[in-house]
Amino acid sequence: MKNIAAFSLLLFGTATLAVAQEKASPLEISGSVDTYYKYDLNKSSNIKTFFANEQNSVSLGMIDLALKKTTGKASFVGELSFGPRGQYQSIPDVTGGYDPEKNGFNIQNLYVNYAFTDKFTMTAGYMGTFIGYEVISPAANFNYSTSYLFGSGPFQNAGIKGTYAFSDKVSLMLGLFNEWNQYTATRGVSSFGGQLMVSPVEGWTAYINGLHGLDGYGNYSTILDLTTAYQINDKVKIGLNAANLSAGDDKFGYSGVALYPQYAFTPAVALGLRAEYFNYKGISGGPSASVTSFTLSGNIKAGGLTFIPEVRFDSDKDFTQGFFKKDGVTPNKSASQFSLAAVYSF
Amino acid sequence: MKVSILFLYLLCICSYLKAQDTELLPKDEAGKFIYYEVVKLHDLPLHTLKVRLLDFFAKNKVGLKSTKFQMTDSTFSASGKLIINKTMVVVSHPSGEVNYNFVLETKLDKYRFWLTDFKFIPYQKDRYGNFVPSTTVGVPLENEPAKFNAEQWKEYRSQTALYAASFAEKIKKHLADPVLKTSLPAEKKMVTKVW
DSSP states (O other): OHHHHHHHHHHHHHHHHHTTTSOBOOOEEEEEEEEEEEEETTSSOOOOSSSSOOTTEEEEEEEEEEEEEEETTEEEEEEEEESTTTTTTTSOOTTSOOOTTTOOOOEEEEEEEEESSSSEEEEEEEEEOSSSSOOSOGGGOSSSSOOHHHHHSOSEEEEEEEEEESSSSEEEEEEEEOSTTOSSOSSSSOEEEEEEEEOSSTTEEEEEEEEEEEOTTSSEEEEEEEEEEEEOSSSEEEEEEEEEEEETTTTEEEEEEEEEEEEEEETTEEEEEEEEEEEEEOGGGOOOEEEEEEEEEEEEEETTEEEEEEEEEEEOTTOOSOOBOTTSSSBOSEEEEEEEEEEEEO | OHHHHHHHHHHHHHHHHHHHHOOOOOBOTTSOBOEEEEEEOTTOOHHHHHHHHHHHHHHTOTTEEEEEEEEOSSEEEEEEEEEEEEEOSSOEEEEEEEEEEEEEEEETTEEEEEEEEEEEEEEEEOTTSOEEESOSSOEETTSOOOGGGHHHHHHHHHHHHHHHHHHHHHHHHHHHOSSOOOSOOOOOOOOOSOO
16 A cells, blocks of 8 residues: 555656646635634533534634645645634644644645646645535534534545546545544555545535545544535525444444535525434444434625524433533533624635 | 835725726626627638637637537527636635626628626635535626625626626637637757757
8 A cells, every 4th residue: 555655646746847837826815714602501511513612702713824826737735724623623733632732733734736637636635534514614614513423524634636537527536545634644554535426417416435444533444424415596505414434343433414404595694404313333232322413503694704693402312422401510411502603704 | 114105005096996997797688797799700701700719719718618519500609607806915816706608690791799697606615725616506697785795796797897808809809810820839949069
């Protein structure tokens, strides 16, 4: 596997040199800034899915800064983030940990890309994961808080991948990667994965994803993921994410499904629901545990600014999430919260 | 300090003048924005016009959706898109695209063409840091936006009008060009044996 990775990088490097003389596009600079207020009805930081987790506080998300440049067929993207959401809540530090005091690495994306032809491109570096529906950047999500599926899956994959577009409607990506969310491989290039994209009709795109290798929990696992969205008309959009992760010989892990119906009243005002069922598989035949979550979010856009008012109800019948009642001591099966986020994109 | 103030002043003046110069596209009988022009052929045979038209679209693939080309004896139609760039003082990146339809008709000694059905599709940054369409259904440029998005919408209309005028000049020039380049320019060679 190491030899294949080395050969791919060599090929990639040679091709990149060949375009040094070609026409360059202007440097693109873009980014976003986000902040939020959250209030849990039981006055506790009950719902701990990634981001929007601080109770009764005007808190920070992150500032995200991205650079992109294209020269002929070669391009690069460098995207840095600063703040809780873009640092220790999602980005590992140099040692691979998530210690807020040590975290000095802020990289969301750092990769180079080369288009060998109109149909075939190769990419190498540290990239946002191809698994899942939701992403770290709040500017690219409809809901501000994130799903259990998002929080449990990979965030980034460092590696090298090739994508071949058979047509506008079908493409295939195959790649070799480090373990999840790591800048440096601790056990070599340990994972391989792929993504099949199909777009059967205009407005409907489906991604069938698979990744096998060392996961973020230290196990060798296989994750299969379906991410799809259908823009039915200018008002209605439906998204779906389903995933199954099996780890180790016992095949423990998780599975889940989330549905995302959205309705746009105008181009600037929309309402969307996320309904999710998430199941933790029992280890060594032990009992499974599940969580159900409903999140209703609004998107109100004014120029580059998007306000996201949101209510969320989570049901945890198996007491795996550590929800508490108002006294902060007695375990509770459910949690409810309201949040208001402001996301500015530029 | 004085230089900075002078620079800012000039910047403001330039922005003001630019805003004054920008004209929106007129609307047709159906209330849609349209760029429309009738051009005399000046003894140019129709079949030559068609050859040059195809040559134009072959050489300007970027921004034109070649899959939707349609050509009959007297009508040529295609669809295309222009990228709307969000430009600030020092940064620029695509913020959306405007899709449109292009039609050209010929008649005896003249031809006419128009660009219409302008629809805006906003871009959104994806997980890899690239700007991509956030939807597949465009919003007609004729739609009146909400108050808080009015300035942005006005900018989309302005950029579309500028693009249409520039596109028209380009295609007219190409169709009237008496010499169409059919071969690549000769490669330059340095002779180093004699010096």
